[in-house]
Amino acid sequence: MSQSAVPSFPRHLLDFSDWNRGQVESILETAQMMQEVLARPVKKVPALTGFTVATVFFEPSTRTRLSFELAARRMSADVLSFATATSSTTKGETYRDTLRTLEQMGIDAYVIRVDAAGVCHQAYGWLHKPVINAGDGWRAHPTQALLDAFTLRERLGSLEGKKIAIVGDILHSRVARSNAELLTMLGAQVVACGPATLLPGSLPGATLTTSLKEALLEADAVMALRLQKERMDKGLLPSLPEYIAAYQITQERLAWARPLAPLLHPGPMNRDVELEGTLADSPQSLVERQVANGQAIRMAVLYHLLVGKRS
Amino acid sequence: MKGEILFKNANLVDGRGEHGRADVLIGEGRILSLSGGEAPRVIEAAGMILSPGFFDPHAHLREPGQEVKEDLTSGLTAAAKGGYTDLVSMPNTSPVVDNAEIVAALKKKAASIGQARLHPAAALTQGQEGKILSEARLLREAGAVMLTDDGRTNEDAGVLAQGLQYAASWGLLVSVHAEDASLRRGGVMNEGEVSFRLGLPGNTGFAESARIARDLEIVRYVESRGSQEAGQRSRVEGRNTQVEGQKQTLLHVQHLSTRRGLELIRQARAEGLPITTEVGPHHLTLTDQSLNSLNPIFKVAPPLRTQADLEALIEGLLDGSIDCIGTDHAPHTQDEKELDMLRAPFGIPSLEICWPLLYTALVVGHGFPLHTLIERFTDGPRRILGFPPIHLTEGAQASLVLWSPGQERPVVPQSFASRAKFSPWAGWALRGWPSVTLVEGRVVYEQGAVQI
Structure with missing residues (x-):
């Protein structure tokens, strides 16, 4: 894919395999502008007036869904909200059938959360419309x-050469995969x-270690992941205290990390499990x-996928 | 000499080798002559190859109970289209084929359909529940040729040992889906670099090799106990009595997928252990890289492995460590295969393209010797199941396939006779398509044959 001053964009954000650095930088720059919109007293722009965005959550997640819906509304898009609790997938309708039904309602972009x-x-293959994973x-x-x-x-400036430690259940983590x-x-x-039982055999782009000290040593930033309690039931972890x-x-x-190294967590957090109690509220x-x-x-992603230049 | 069908100028290739051109006269269900004769039907076979009919030791025809996926008519028609004159159907149907009545009913219905011949496998244990042995003697009398709990894994080693012993005493082969369920866990694809990157639950190749290692020890155990019964076994009467002087296979490992599993089997065979194995067309032509598409059409058990596994399996097929090709034809509905990677069922249909696929990929593409591949489609499976081989000699049974080595045609799943109209090989340009399939001298499939 060629890189130019104003990059064009794929019609989907499924993962980053079809994205290049120029396109990502553009999203981050646009997000900066959106940040300014959000700082105004009237936090709304007309950019997506007339577009309809569907949030289709086959797996429950209030935070991410609300974040997407608010983002779409701040851009003046109409929002159709679909979640499994109120859907027919529990009655045996397949994902494909559900999506094809929504397609008939004139959706312009789909935001999809799913367990598989x-x-x-x-x-994306079924709908031929922008899909955001x-x-x-x-x-x-x-x-x-x-x-x-x-x-x-925002905190570190350029990430060039910076060491970022991601700690937790790497094997089952979509956050770890996308961040890597x-x-x-x-x-x-x-x-x-x-x-060891929660590490994959390999993770493209990342170094793997079971040693927390090795991971944190001189790290410029630390990201802790949510630990799912069901991992204990499957024999992958002896106990919570052990973790x-x-x-x-x-x-x-x-x-062990660099002084004032920032600390991230994608949430929702198990307090006193991934992070020591007070750390989540510390300035770091x-x-x-x-x-x-x-x-x-x-907002930036929706903007670029719906009205940005096509690749 | 007078017959019913005459193939003019056919090139003869069977499991023994290539035998040049001949005018093959068919009549009374046999090859009457290799030097021509008279017949009301004359088929010009110049540029075509005549071979013994293919024998599939492993297909899922889904009847009874899952006719929405496949039934005997569609499955046996697909087989005939693929050049198969015989196939073994797996018993993991609904209800399970675990009693003589169902076996007899399947045999009867298949005979009335009159396409490829059906040789049902029956369950090793009642209901395939891995607990109580099924009635091997009665099943065999009804026409079962093999016992297996395929579709499930044999987790109880003691039951498998008893099943092997008991089945062998009635001259029945036992086959296994060799995967350790506790190592496989919920894996939906090969565990490795690709599954780690895609974030899909992996099924390690060691789940297969660990289970093969266990089963080889069970075979050693059963052999050590059963040597005094060897004489009795050879006295068993019936159609698939073992060929004279040939050690009876105790255990057949289905759909081998790993290099490590192959190493274990090769070594055990060198030590004289009576085991055999098969490999499927998908494990010889596709790898886990196909899963990068995240398309459940590539979801199969055991899963598509790595290029190194694929190459080892081709080598094993060549040196004879792998006895035969088993399609593991596993039809499902299109809707089921369009579920997601976690929920879509395992399985790939391949009956009607298996020969063209492997002829093209291995013989044309890889320099694999033609008669060896024919052997793995014909003599190999017949040998492990105790059927006599079919060779292209006068007097031989006329269960044959005439196919075209030159004509290239793409795979078009919509035109499958199978109900499963999807294929991971859709669009692949293949050679070797069957043109005429004969079962005991009767034409069961014909397309594009030139009549004179």
């Missing part, structure tokens, strides 16, 4: 990675760390900033 990797790719199984969560990159750049993809594209060096003993980010362990924590930036990033 690849459904967003399939959906809001998290598919263990695979990808690209807007989370974009907002993480945006948040990190994106942060390395932006020049960072990603070290993924977790218990905390080895992998909880504490004030003391954070000292960017957790709240991540949420605020999420909206600007999602």
Whole structure:
């Protein structure tokens, strides 16, 4: 794909494999402008007037869905909200059938969250309209990675050569996969760390380690991931105290990283599991900033996919 | 000499080798002559190859109970179209084929359909539940040729050992889907670099090799106990009594997919262990890289592996460590295969393209010896199941296939006789398409044959 001053964009954000650095930089720049919109007393622009965005959440997630919906509304788009709790998928309707039904309602872009990797790719094939992956199984969560990159750049400036540690259940984490993809594209060096049973055999772009000290040592930023409690049931982890003993980010362990290294967490957080209680509220924590930036990033993504130049 | 059909100028290739051109006269269900004769039907076969009919030791025809995916008529018609004159149907239907009545009913219905011949496999355990052995003696009398709990894995080693012992005493082969369920877990594709990147649950190749290693020890155990019964086994009467002087296969490992599994089998065979194995067309032509498409059409069990596995399997097929090709034809509905990667069922249909696919990929593309590939489609499966081989000699059974090595045609799933009208090979340009399939001298499939 060629890079030019005003890059064109793929018609989907499924993961970053069809995206290049120029396109990503453009999204981050646009998000900066959206940030300015959000700082105004009237937080609304007419950019997407007349467009309809559907948020289709086959897997429950209030935070991400609200973030996307608010982003769309701030751009004056109409929003159609579909969530499994109120849907027919529990009655045996397939993802394809549900999406094809929505298609008949004149949707211009789909934001999809689903438990199985690849459904967003399939959906793009069925719908021929912009599809934004809001998290598919263990695979990808690209807007989370974009907002993480945006948040990190606010604090660190360029990510070129910066060491970013990602700590937790890497194997089952779409956040880890998308961040490894994106942060390395932006020049960072990603070290993924977790218990041996929760690490994949490989993760493109990232170095893998079971040693928290090795991961945190001289790190420019630290990202902790949510630990799903069901991992214990499947024999992947002995116990929560065992995890905390080895992998909880504490004030003391954070000292291995560079001074004032920012701390991120995609949420929702298990307090006193991934992070020591007070850390999430410390000045080093960017957790709240991540949420605020999420909206600007999602506005930028919607804008570029719906009215941006096509590739 | 007078017959019913005459193939003029056919090139003869069977499992023994290539035998040049001949005018082959068919009549009374046999090859009457290799030097011409008179017949009301004369088929010009110049540029075509005549071979023994293919034998598939592993197909899922879904009847009874899942006719929405496939039934005997569509499955056996697809087989005949693919050059198969015989196939073994798997018993994981609904209800499970675990009693003589169902086997007899399937045989009867298949005979009335009159396409490829059906040889049902029956369940090793009742209901395929892995607990109580099914009635091997009665099943065999009804026409079952193999016992297997395929579709499930044999988690209870003790039950498998008893099943092997008991089935062998009635001259029945046992086949296994060799995967350790606890290592496989919820894997939907090969565990490796691709699954880690895609974030899909992986099924390690070691789930297969670990299970093969266990099963080889079970075979050793059963052999050590059963040597005193060897005499009795050879006295068993019936159609598939073992060929004289040939050690009876105790265990057949289905759809081998890994290099490591092959190494274990090769070594055990060198030690004289009575085991055999098969490989499917998908494991010889596709790898886990296909899953980058995130298309469940490539979802199959055992999963598509790596290029190194694929190359090892071709090598094993060549050196005879792998006895035969088993399609593992596994039809599903289009809707099911358009579910997501976690929910779509495992399975790839391949009956009617298996020969052209492997002829094109292996013989044309890879320099694989033609008669060896023919052997793996004909003599190999017949040998492991105790059927006599079909060779192109006067007096041989006229269950044959005439196919075209030159004409190239794409795979068009919409035109499949199978109900499963999807294919991971859709659009592949293949050679080797069957033109005429004969079962005991009777034409069961014909397309594009030139009549004089």
